[in-house]
Amino acid sequence: MQNNLELENKIAEKIKIAFQTAEVQVQRKQRIKVNLNEDLVHPFLTFAKNTLSYKHLSHISCVDWIEDNQFELVYILLSYDSLVQIIAKTRINREKAEFPTARNYWPQVETYEREIHELYGINFVGNDHLVDFVLEDWEDLPPMRRDFDTVKYSQEHFFNRPGREDAQDVRKTVTKHSGEELPDLAKIYSVRN
Amino acid sequence: MVEIMISIPVIFVTIFVGAILTYLIKLIMPKVEAYFALLVSAATSYMAFALPKTESIYKFNLGSFNLMWGNNEYSHLFAMLVAVLGFFVVLYSMDFMAGKVNLGFYYFNLLVSIGSMLGIVYSQDFLSLFIFWEIMTWSSFMLVIYAQDEKFSVGIKYFVFSAIGAYLLLTALVILYTNSGSFLLEDNINNFIYLSSQNQILVIIFLIIGFGVKAAMMPFHVWAPDAYKAAPSSFTALFSGALSKMGIFGIGLVLFKFAIQNTDYFTYFQFALAWLGGITALLSTFYAVFQTDAKKLLAYSSIGQLGYIIVGLAVGTPLSIMSALLLTILHGAFKAMLFMSAGAVYYRTGLLDMNETRGLIRKMPLTFLTALMGIITVAGVPPLGGFVSKWMLYEALIQSNYYFLVIIIFVASTAAFLYLYRFIFSLFLGQEEKEFENVKEVPIKMIIPMLLLAGFTLAVGVVPGFVLEQISKAMGYLGIQTPNWENSVLFSNWENSSVNLMSVATSIGILFVLGAIFLTIKNYRSTRYVTTKDIHTSGEVPTENENLTFAVNFYQPFERSLGSVIKPSIDRIFNLIGKNIESAADYLRYIYTGNGQTYAMYVILFFVVLILFADLMFGFKF
Amino acid sequence: MDSFWMKILGFVITPLVAFAVGVTYGGIVRKITARIQNRVGPPIYQNLLDITKLYSKKTAVNHGVMQHLGPVFAITASVTSLFFVPVLRDSSFWFNLSFDGDLIFLLYMMVFGSLGMALGAGQTGNPNSAIGVSRGLALMVGYEIPFVLSLVALMIQFQTTSIHGLLAVQDTFSSWIIFQSPFATIAGILAFLGMMHYAPFDVPFAPAEVASGPASEFGGKYLALMMTSGSIFTFVKLVLFVNIYFGGAEDLLTLILKTFILYMIPVLTGIVNPRYRTEQAIQFFWKWPTVFGIIAILIVVL
Amino acid sequence: MREKETTLYLGPQHPGITGNMMVKLKVTGDTIIKAETHVGYLHRAFEKLMEARNWMQCFPIVCRICVPEPDPNEENLARIIEELEGREVPERAKYIRVMVLELARLGTYLLWMGGQSGSMGLYTMPQWTIGDRDYILDLFEALTGGRVYHMYIWPGGVRRDLPEGFKDKVLKTMDYLEGRLKDYDDLLFDNALFYKRAKGIGVIDKSKAMEWGVVGAPLRGCGIKHDVRIDEPYEVYDKLKFVVPTAEGGDVWARALVRRQEFEQSISIIRQVMEQMPSGEFYNKVPNPLNWKVPAGDAYVKTESARGEFGYYGVSDGGLKPRRMHVRGPAYVHGVSLLERILVGANIADVSFIMNSLGTCPPEIER
Amino acid sequence: MEITYDKNAQEILSTIKSFARKSSLWVIAYGTGCGAIEIPPTMTSRYDAERFGIRGSATPRQADVLLITGYLAVKTLKRVIRTYEQMQDPKYVIAFGSCTINGGMYWDSYNTIKLLDKYIPVDVYINGCMPRPEAVIQGFIKLQELIMNKKAEGAAKYKENLEWYRENQRKIIHNWRMPEYNW
The missing domain is CATH 3.30.390 (Enolase-like; domain 1)
Structure with a gap:
């Protein structure tokens, strides 16, 4: 797979010429990774869409690098001409998470940004449709942030079937709730504990 | 004593003087005028009912003209319609119009229009008929423009059409007068055959158009929807229920007293008129389907129903004429009911836009009942009265070889379900909204006429005999042989086809009651009433401002299926006509300032000119 | 006096028989549908079970008196129409009130129930119901045209407006109307497809589009009453069409045979066809069926 | 208001x-x-849950992401791990994977046919197709033990080898499905009513299709020939012969035509796979799943699922658990x-x- | 209005009712979780649930059985409660899969509930992830048995303990805003 990367190198060269500070790396066939500064993302997207004919936006992703106090935004683009995918990455400040929207380039960006806004709390400036996406009346931290503890949350908010987490005898609880005597399953099937 | 009291001049004196007195009383003692008007109309109606049908003839001379007022079976039929509706409308107006400005003016015109309608039906000569006709036009015009200034152009449109009709009438009268030398109906009927055939046709056409304008026949219907909408609902009930029937009265007279004498062309007249009526019925029905204003919808429906009547008259078999006259009476009742219930909704909510009103059924149950019975009657569904007339009409049409007309009529009557459902759905069904929370049932004085009329439609549906009796007498006057009828059994001319309405009604009644009892008794405790907000919305809970009633563009699929060809072209034609008429109306506005006095002056002037130059006109041949 | 009690007995028995036949047909249809779909299918009496279950529902939710009365309208209409259709040709017992089985009367009587149902559906305030009603009424205008054309053609041709007259005609010529006036029959049968509301003309009730349309808010005893009246109404329509076009029937067995064969036409069409969009359904009726109807009339007239 | x-x-x-x-x-x-x-x-917060689980524990999770067609998810996750580790996959495993993917595609198309016709009231079609889909689920059951969720594709290969006689079963099923196609055509694709309803409905503008991010059959229905299987061949798709059908119009009808033709192509691919499948190992040795560290890095892999391009963006920080797994x-x-x-x-x-x-x-x- | 039947007649009547209820189970079309994918096979030609009188119904007003086909996200729970309350008595709930029983593989997810019967009464649980169509049908048969023995009284339980259920429901559904349950 590592042979014949001419096309990829050519595109990488073009990007390097246009964006001096960008780290461009041909990852493998059909994959180019570009690391960009925060302020270069929009010029780069414009460049990719208009000059390199990257018409298709596959993906916008976000990674929480809590150690570095940074969010990483990942834009994955595809050109139907060269079929080479560009993975453009940038890091933004985690405390004051704001980023200009890319809604004007691709309409479906709105949805991605809505989701990232909801799950990470990044505010996309210029996108006026950052309403609830998958969650409803969410009051806690944005759940995909790494400092959000999902186990704790679920134990606090939901009823857990007793016996689920610390393997205690389920039967009593079940009997209490349903009024039915249950056989001792542990003995019958000799399961763990 | 009573016999002396009740005569036609007394009726006229009662109502016209009563009208003037009402106006004066309003000036002196406000709030009493409504009761006085009710008294006047009650007295008039009573007298109209009690008036002997044949003996009460009143002859007098005006200048050199012999004039005659008299009652006959045919007049009596229409007089009763006018009397009953007039009384009901005045009763309804008492609450409906309470608190409005210029009430003296309103009651004056209302009473005058009732009086003039009685005048029309009692006139036995063309001159007084024409004068009463013009008084009727004038008073109704006043009521059309009564409410607001902006409706003035609407009024003008109405007026222009009325004036066209009036002048056509007048022209025809002149021709007739030149022929017979008398305005008396009888003389003219007898001397009609002496007119040249050409003139006969001309007279008939002019008369039919002249009368047909009031009956909103299709090419001359343009004024009707707007005028019906502009007038206060109380008057619209009379307007559509009785006033438009004056046109039918005239057409009936023309067809069976005059046109029938022209044996060569009578079938063509019939044919043309029948198709005109059929097309009127069809197109106006389709128009009604796409209306958003409740009163306009009813107005188009009214035009359509008048189309049926015209068809019935034109087809000219005994059964069809009977159906037409029955429908005339019934239409007076049910259209008044419907306009009154629309008016009741307007009275409580101030809305007539069917996209806005909704969910009033529990607030106004009796109004809903009226509207329900109204639409069942219009639709012609048994066991209410509409079915009787529809049935007769179909039987008559099929038997007299109007094959395609019957299809058209049938399609119109099926499509009528669309707008009728829309009407009742938009006003009374659907979501119950917060903004109508405080709506109550209308006062009793408005309810009573509505319910009485509803009862009448039911009675006609079950035992039509009591109306058919009057109608067959009226047909006797027109010289038409009466078809078979029995108290509650309908017979077609063909063998083995009859409907026993009594058993239909009994069956429906028993089953309905049984079903209702069964449904109510069974688990009656567990039947739960919930609000209309508690509906299946796919599990979601709608927010406050979301509209859950499906009202806007209710019949879009139907509209689309009519295709891109038919609908716009019809639209275009009528928009074009409407626009031209309106601009013409604007032009004529300079002449018709809308001031009643000016118009009255014009009319008088015209008559003076007519009488002065009568000799000159005599020599004029068309 | 004897005949009076016989009459009363007829009033009681006819609806029951109609209901039984209608329900059984419903079950058979479900069975046939299942067989075509490679399935075993429910038992034939499944519809009866469904109706019984719906009657035995403990609660019934209504949104007001019109919804409460809507199903009553429906059952009234279906049973009344049944009373006025001559079920068997020469039997006085099955004749009930159908003095002459007037066609125009029946055409209007059949609407009575739909009107009540539509009003009931309207009162629930469910937008799906209103859309369903709007579709249903529009569709009705669609199929009424060919149907009326067909009926008018027959009425003119045989100079009668009653089913009884048409039956007599078929008796005297001893051939059914389908042979005497094929075009009218085609138009009538095509309209019949729409009247039965099977696919492709099931637009008012389309589940994937408007939940179940007018019936969206009806459950429990209301739905049960609707299904009961639906079963009877199916029977009424079948008998009506058999009487008009296929010579009626002299005994119950023939009747059941004929109605069953007739019933299979819309059912089998429905199984293998998707649903039209509303305007397409209406336009369908305004094309060929209408043309056939007009041809039928022209043949008669010329 | x-x-x-x-x-x-x-x-x-x-x-x-x-x-x-x-x-x-x-x-x-x-x-x-x-x-x-x-x-x-x-x-269900899968992406959050994956961050809390081992790499191998992620497999039961990802297959639940798309219920009708879980296998592209497994394939994607496996390929992310393989790409980050540089792990090779035996040839036989690749063929098996392709077979599994194509079977899943067939199953999804059958489900789609049912859904598409059910949504316009043709209820016989779902009865047939979903019933026929069960034969494919039976194959899966024989192969993986699960009807719907398979957890079959692993990093470094597949979980089990083909059971005995499986090849015949597959071919038999393919013959059966091909035979059924005629019935489907009669009922759905050749039905004039379907054409009437589908033509001109839900049109995607061809010039906007790429920008709007349309993929899969809707994109091919616009006349744009794009398929991950040929544009970025994974596994052994470059060794198989198949056509990527397109249609013009961008409407429901075009999409239906594309899927209908792809159905045949998938059958042909499966036949080729069964023919060409080499013998040999079906998995590479993998570390202890409970202590499986994947080198740090990120990767974007994509698979052509029945509904279009299915992409996974995975980030590893070199630990036992994924740092981030984003599903597109x-x-x-x-x-x-x-x-x-x-x-x-x-x-x-x-x-x-x-x-x-x-x-x-x-x-x-x-x- | 109390109609007093003969004791036997009453029993027979109630048996007929139970039999009708059991043999005609209308399932509301609601695919709440991944278990929804096994509903089509259950309903269609291979397994043909219509044999047992089981068929789909479009709206909750007509339905008898609510299938909870898997985990419930908090957002869905609200809709499910709404749907359940709109159904008419007698109504039954069949819950699918491990995730309705104890959270299943989503035991630590922040968005799915773990114990369904705290929120709505469940008549029959079908375990497995996901249950096969055979299991689904067996679940239905179990429900039929319960109906026949008059033990499927989930709705009555709900009515009695409405306060308790409400408390639990409101604990996770913050923005309630629903019409009240009134029967």
Whole structure:
């Protein structure tokens, strides 16, 4: 797979010429990774869409690098001409998470940004449709942030079937709730504990 | 004593003087005028009912003209319609119009229009008929423009059409007068055959158009929807229920007293008129389907129903004429009911836009009942009265070889379900909204006429005999042989086809009651009433401002299926006509300032000119 | 006096028989549908079970008196129409009130129930119901045209407006109307497809589009009453069409045979066809069926 | 202030909806003025859960992302791990994977045929196709032990080898399905009513299709030939002969035609796979799953699923658990931004129809 | 109005009712979780649930059985409650899969409930992830048995303990805003 990367190198060269500070790396066939500064993302997207004919936006992703106090935004683009995918990455400040929207380039960006806004709390400036996406009346931290503890949350908010987490005898609880005597399953099937 | 009291001049004196007195009383003692008007109309109606049908003839001379007022079976039929509706409308107006400005003016015109309608039906000569006709036009015009200034152009449109009709009438009268030398109906009927055939046709056409304008026949219907909408609902009930029937009265007279004498062309007249009526019925029905204003919808429906009547008259078999006259009476009742219930909704909510009103059924149950019975009657569904007339009409049409007309009529009557459902759905069904929370049932004085009329439609549906009796007498006057009828059994001319309405009604009644009892008794405790907000919305809970009633563009699929060809072209034609008429109306506005006095002056002037130059006109041949 | 009690007995028995036949047909249809779909299918009496279950529902939710009365309208209409259709040709017992089985009367009587149902559906305030009603009424205008054309053609041709007259005609010529006036029959049968509301003309009730349309808010005893009246109404329509076009029937067995064969036409069409969009359904009726109807009339007239 | 347009809720509880989502429609008459997709009814926070699990523990999770067609998810996750580790896969495993993927595609298409025809009231079709889909589920059951969720594709190969006689079973099933195609054609694709309803409905503008992020059959229905299987061949797709069908028009009809032809292509691919499949190992030795560290790095892999390009973006920080795993299902774009756009101006009757033709699958939108 | 039947007649009547209820189970079309994918096979030609009188119904007003086909996200739970309350008595709930019983593989997810019977009464649980169509049908048969023995009284339980259920429901559904349950 590592042979014949001419096309990829050519595109990488073009990007390097246009964006001096960008780290461009041909990852493998059909994959180019570009690391960009925060302020270069929009010029780069414009460049990719208009000059390199990257018409298709596959993906916008976000990674929480809590150690570095940074969010990483990942834009994955595809050109139907060269079929080479560009993975453009940038890091933004985690405390004051704001980023200009890319809604004007691709309409479906709105949805991605809505989701990232909801799950990470990044505010996309210029996108006026950052309403609830998958969650409803969410009051806690944005759940995909790494400092959000999902186990704790679920134990606090939901009823857990007793016996689920610390393997205690389920039967009593079940009997209490349903009024039915249950056989001792542990003995019958000799399961763990 | 009573016999002396009740005569036609007394009726006229009662109502016209009563009208003037009402106006004066309003000036002196406000709030009493409504009761006085009710008294006047009650007295008039009573007298109209009690008036002997044949003996009460009143002859007098005006200048050199012999004039005659008299009652006959045919007049009596229409007089009763006018009397009953007039009384009901005045009763309804008492609450409906309470608190409005210029009430003296309103009651004056209302009473005058009732009086003039009685005048029309009692006139036995063309001159007084024409004068009463013009008084009727004038008073109704006043009521059309009564409410607001902006409706003035609407009024003008109405007026222009009325004036066209009036002048056509007048022209025809002149021709007739030149022929017979008398305005008396009888003389003219007898001397009609002496007119040249050409003139006969001309007279008939002019008369039919002249009368047909009031009956909103299709090419001359343009004024009707707007005028019906502009007038206060109380008057619209009379307007559509009785006033438009004056046109039918005239057409009936023309067809069976005059046109029938022209044996060569009578079938063509019939044919043309029948198709005109059929097309009127069809197109106006389709128009009604796409209306958003409740009163306009009813107005188009009214035009359509008048189309049926015209068809019935034109087809000219005994059964069809009977159906037409029955429908005339019934239409007076049910259209008044419907306009009154629309008016009741307007009275409580101030809305007539069917996209806005909704969910009033529990607030106004009796109004809903009226509207329900109204639409069942219009639709012609048994066991209410509409079915009787529809049935007769179909039987008559099929038997007299109007094959395609019957299809058209049938399609119109099926499509009528669309707008009728829309009407009742938009006003009374659907979501119950917060903004109508405080709506109550209308006062009793408005309810009573509505319910009485509803009862009448039911009675006609079950035992039509009591109306058919009057109608067959009226047909006797027109010289038409009466078809078979029995108290509650309908017979077609063909063998083995009859409907026993009594058993239909009994069956429906028993089953309905049984079903209702069964449904109510069974688990009656567990039947739960919930609000209309508690509906299946796919599990979601709608927010406050979301509209859950499906009202806007209710019949879009139907509209689309009519295709891109038919609908716009019809639209275009009528928009074009409407626009031209309106601009013409604007032009004529300079002449018709809308001031009643000016118009009255014009009319008088015209008559003076007519009488002065009568000799000159005599020599004029068309 | 004897005949009076016989009459009363007829009033009681006819609806029951109609209901039984209608329900059984419903079950058979479900069975046939299942067989075509490679399935075993429910038992034939499944519809009866469904109706019984719906009657035995403990609660019934209504949104007001019109919804409460809507199903009553429906059952009234279906049973009344049944009373006025001559079920068997020469039997006085099955004749009930159908003095002459007037066609125009029946055409209007059949609407009575739909009107009540539509009003009931309207009162629930469910937008799906209103859309369903709007579709249903529009569709009705669609199929009424060919149907009326067909009926008018027959009425003119045989100079009668009653089913009884048409039956007599078929008796005297001893051939059914389908042979005497094929075009009218085609138009009538095509309209019949729409009247039965099977696919492709099931637009008012389309589940994937408007939940179940007018019936969206009806459950429990209301739905049960609707299904009961639906079963009877199916029977009424079948008998009506058999009487008009296929010579009626002299005994119950023939009747059941004929109605069953007739019933299979819309059912089998429905199984293998998707649903039209509303305007397409209406336009369908305004094309060929209408043309056939007009041809039928022209043949008669010329 | 009350709105003038009627609000119609299509879903979550509605027979016309695919899966569990909601389309809120504003209509006048039966024309849609505005459509809003609401998702999240199936949100299980998979991406969050994956961050809390081992790499291998992620496999039971990812297959639940797309319920009708779970295998592309497994394939993607496996390939991310392989790419980050540079792990080679035996040739036989590759063939088996292709077979599994294509079987899953067939199953999804059968389900789609059922849904598409069910949404327009042709209820016989789902009865047939979903019944026939069970034969494919039977194959899966024989192969993996699970009907719906397989957890079969592993990093470094597949979990088990083909059972005995499996090849014959597969070929027999393929013959059967090919035979059934004629029935499907008669009932659905050759049905004039289907053409009438589908033609010109839900049109995607060809010039906008790429920018809007349309993938899969809807994109090919616009006449744009794009398929991950040939554009970025994975596994052994470059060794197989198949055609990528396209159709013009961008409407429901075009999408249906494309899927119909792909159905045949998939059958042919499976036949080729069964023929060419080499013997040998079906997996590479892998580390202890409980102590499996994947080198740090990130990778984007994509698979052509039945509904279009299925992409996974995975980030590893060199630990036992994924740092981030982001799933980009085709329905993500189709079901939200595209659906909202093409529903405007459509008829109420066509909402569910269009939704089915786009292959909207809510669980992969919200995960 | 109390109609007093003969004791036997009453029994027979109630048996007939139970039999009708059991043999005609209308399932509301609501695919709440991944278990929804096994509903089509159950309903269609291979397994043909219509044999047992099981068929789909479009709206909750007509339905008897609510299938919870898997985990419930909090957002869905609200709709499910709404749907359940709109159904008419007698109504039954069949819950699918491990995730309705104890959270299943989503035991630590922040968005799915773990114990369904705390929120709505469940008549029959079908375990497995996901249950096969055979299991689904067996679940239905179990429900039929319960109906026949008059033990499927989930709705009555709900009515009695409405306060308790409400408390639990409101604990996770913050923005309630629902019409009240009134029967």
